[in-house]
Amino acid sequence: IYRTRVSTGGVVSWIRYQVVSFGDTVPAQIESLAVGDMTLDGMVDIVLGINPGGSESGVSQLTNFGVDGSGNFRQWESRRLPHTVIDPGTGRLANLGRVKDIAVGDTDGDGDLDIVYISDEGGGDRALNNVWHYQNTNRGIASGYVETNVWTSAFFNEKEKAFAIELDYI
Numbered sequence: 001i002y003r004t005r006v007s008t009g010g011v012v013s014w015i016r017y018q019v020v021s022f023g024d025t026v027p028a029q030i031e032s033l034a035v036g037d038m039t040l041d042g043m044v045d046i047v048l049g050i051n052p053g054g055s056e057s058g059v060s061q062l063t064n065f066g067v068d069g070s071g072n073f074r075q076w077e078s079r080r081l082p083h084t085v086i087d088p089g090t091g092r093l094a095n096l097g098r099v100k101d102i103a104v105g106d107t108d109g110d111g112d113l114d115i116v117y118i119s120d121e122g123g124g125d126r127a128l129n130n131v132w133h134y135q136n137t138n139r140g141i142a143s144g145y146v147e148t149n150v151w152t153s154a155f156f157n158e159k160e161k162a163f164a165i166e167l168d169y170i
Helices: none
Strands: 002-008 011-017 021-023 030-036 045-050 059-063 076-080 098-105 114-121 128-136 145-152
Touching (some): 045 098
Parallel strands (some): 021 076, 030 098
Antiparallel strands (some): 002 011, 030 045, 045 059, 059 076, 098 114, 128 145
């Protein structure tokens, strides 16, 4: 659900819209959400953290196309971001598990909003808890993100867990 504030003649009201997307299917199991102008077009986009299972990407971006001439929201374009990081323990794509927290901010000072998220895959001897970074290199285009594993508990048999992520300007 998306709400927008409208002020007409000093009277403030809120309009409710259902977010409808086209492109990649957005799974029903949304774990976390962040908002920001990922495409630098002046409109707020939505970044979703999901529970993809296995080694699929757990981050989807819904690009906002604004309102039409009647004041209704157009559809949002959904794109799943690529997952490319190799687990050094197995030599395969790292399993992600659920994206339990997600934040957006300009981590490298280039003006584009980047994504940082925590994924948590439970169970077994290789239970993973990771902090991931998606560097936005092409104004929010899905293929323009570079993914990096910032920290993981399982690659080095550490027991600490990351629980929340927050970005701010320093």
